[in-house]
Amino acid sequence: MTARGYFVTGTDTGVGKTLVSAALLHAFAARSLRTVGMKPVAAGCEWRDGVAYWDDVEQLRAAANVDAAQALVNPYRFEPAIAPHIAAAQIAVTIRLDVIARACDALQAQADVVIVEGAGGFRVPLNEHQDMADLARRLSLPVILVVGMRLGCINHALLSAEAIHHAGLPLAGWVANRIDPAMAQFDASLATLLQRLNAPLLGVVPWLARMDFSALSTHLLLEKLL
Numbered sequence: 633m634t635a636r637g638y639f640v641t642g643t644d645t646g647v648g649k650t651l652v653s654a655a656l657l658h659a660f661a662a663r664s665l666r667t668v669g670m671k672p673v674a675a676g677c678e679w680r681d682g683v684a685y686w687d688d689v690e691q692l693r694a695a696a697n698v699d700a701a702q703a704l705v706n707p708y709r710f711e712p713a714i715a716p717h718i719a720a721a722q723i724a725v726t727i728r729l730d731v732i733a734r735a736c737d738a739l740q741a742q743a744d745v746v747i748v749e750g751a752g753g754f755r756v757p758l759n760e761h762q763d764m765a766d767l768a769r770r771l772s773l774p775v776i777l778v779v780g781m782r783l784g785c786i787n788h789a790l791l792s793a794e795a796i797h798h799a800g801l802p803l804a805g806w807v808a809n810r811i812d813p814a815m816a817q818f819d820a821s822l823a824t825l826l827q828r829l830n831a832p833l834l835g836v837v838p839w840l841a842r843m844d845f846s847a848l849s850t851h852l853l854l855e856k857l858l
């Protein structure tokens with residue numbers, strides 16, 4: 633539990649990375665640590681009264697106890713909810729890892745723990761040559777894998793773990809997030825992942841009708857983090 637931050641990835645987009653990242657921020661804050669969230673690349677905004685909002689960025693900011701500058705928390709944001717390298721190319725922007733790494737350094741100087749949320753899964757491209765795996769490696773952060781528990785997640789989780797290992801990064805832990813309350817064979821699937829993922833299970837997040845990140849943080853066992 634001594635890492636200066638974690639890179640939160642997932643088995644896919646929409647599997648609960650933001651939810652788990654927010655819960656982690658609350659859990660670390662409950663241990664009297666200064667926390668900040670980072671969403672280096674956000675794709676897909678909501679418009680409210682003519683103003684664009686990126687929900688992940690808002691949620692991470694709300695869950696953190698350090699109020700860091702928006703440009704550090706979220707160096708890159710794109711309007712359409714599409715793959716980031718495509719969104720960037722559409723407006724002639726190149727996502728640069730050095731820009732993100734500098735912002736992360738600045739956040740680390742302001743907080744004890746920085747929770748960096750990826751976008752989509754671990755091999756989502758960021759520019760012509762680099763992807764999320766390169767970013768996690770550049771930031772030198774241990775990885776937390778959020779497994780969205782639904783049919784197909786066993787394969788996605790094992791492939792993600794393999795890619796994290798291949799990137800030379802520690803898989804500090806994984807979280808089973810129950811995104812499909814009707815999933816058949818939930819217990820057997822969880823048992824399979826427990827047997828085959830070579831990392832501690834930090835918690836099982838139940839299907840939640842209402843979001844309560846603070847209560848949710850009690851489902852995460854931080855002491856199991858490497």
Ligand SMILES: Nc1ncnc2c1ncn2[C@@H]1O[C@H](COP(=O)(O)OP(=O)(O)OP(=O)(O)O)[C@@H](O)[C@H]1O
Pocket residue numbers: 642644645646647648649650651652688750751752809810811837838839840841843
């Ligand atoms: N355990 C859960 N119970 C109920 N709803 C959930 C649960 N986990 C996630 N969700 C819902 O699923 C949706 C996707 O979750 P979330 O935004 O955290 O995914 P993500 O992995 O961060 O996606 P992205 O790749 O877009 O960042 C959200 O509407 C969230 O509220």
Ligand SMILES: C[C@H](N)[C@H](N)CCCCCC(=O)O
Pocket residue numbers: 645646674675676712713714715716751752753756
């Ligand atoms: C728009 C979405 N919610 C994420 N921000 C980006 C997901 C990119 C997925 C790319 C892919 O793997 O095909």
Ligand SMILES: [Mg+2]
Pocket residue numbers: 649650651688749
């Ligand atoms: Mg998210």
